[in-house]
Amino acid sequence: MITLRDVHYTYPGETAAALHGVTLEIAEGEICALVGPNGAGKSTLCYTIGGFVPHYYHGELRGEVIVDGRNTVEHPLGELVKHTGLVFHNPLNQISGARFTVREELAFGLENLGVPRGAMLARIEQVLDQVGIAHLAERSPFELSGGQQQRVALASILVMGPRVLLLDEPTSQLDPLGTKEVFAAIKALSRSGVTVVLAEHKPELIAEFADRVVVLHQGQVWQQGPPRAVLADPGLDEIGVSVSRYTQAARAGLERGVWPVEQPLPVTLDEAVAGFGGAAHSGNPASEAARRGER
Ligand SMILES: Nc1ncnc2c1ncn2[C@@H]1O[C@H](COP(=O)(O)OP(=O)(O)OP(=O)(O)O)[C@@H](O)[C@H]1O
Ligand SMILES: [Mg+2]
Incomplete structure (x- = not known):
């Protein structure tokens, strides 16, 4: 549904590229989450898929961007927005x-x-x-x-x-309940075949709702894969991407001997409960002590 081939983009008047050799393939109905530190290029990638780059933000674009069969460079923005909707970070x-x-x-x-x-x-x-x-x-x-x-x-x-929905941190000003509601609506849309690309900082939500996570760092795809594989990667901290509280808890548990060494680190609440539950019954002395309330 969305194909990017070796996309490079530099904003007008800038010397450094905001996107640097991005190649991505996103399937129809997929929810693809974009994560990365501030300035990684998440918003720019949304603008590029939506055609705002290069039709609104000019600058220099190289490579190919094809969305729902249209090469975005060859179609005016007024036509592209009929098929691809971009929800900007700032609702105003x-x-x-x-x-x-x-x-x-x-x-x-x-x-x-x-x-x-x-x-x-x-x-x-x-x-x-x-x-x-x-x-x-x-x-x-x-x-x-x-x-x-x-x-x-x-x-x-x-x-x-729209057949393609680009969401740039769509719940940044919503409370946790509102956020859940909006994500449930987004999930329902994807089930009906809408393709969703979502820039998002909240790892717990990504783990629950995304089919795939693409990590951007300095305008490049740093890693991508299923949430479970990507979101527990220890390298994320080094580039400034926050990991979920469940992953953090399990890391701490690992250090204290209450997370089973052989168990992959969790990214969701259910996985964390399963892991800690398993540890509590595994005869691990530290967890046994913890269960009995000893220190
Ligand atoms: N309108 C613009 N003009 C010039 N440079 C820009 C513009 N918008 C973004 N940039 C630059 O492009 C790079 C990528 O920025 P972008 O806003 O896409 O990152 P981001 O991942 O969305 O960050 P954040 O998490 O802060 O929203 C940064 O170096 C940024 O300074
Ligand atoms: Mg942004």
């Missing part, structure tokens, strides 16, 4: 400012596409529910909290029905 970049209410905001893009009114209203109601903001439909987008604005920004993209 998404809100048009041309409309008074959230419902009208969601109508904005559809009106531009000439969607008939009845179909448009039904579609808006569906997306309002999907993203959990039906109760905000008559509010001004500007009087909402940051987290609510993030949901509106996501809804304004989903309403267009």
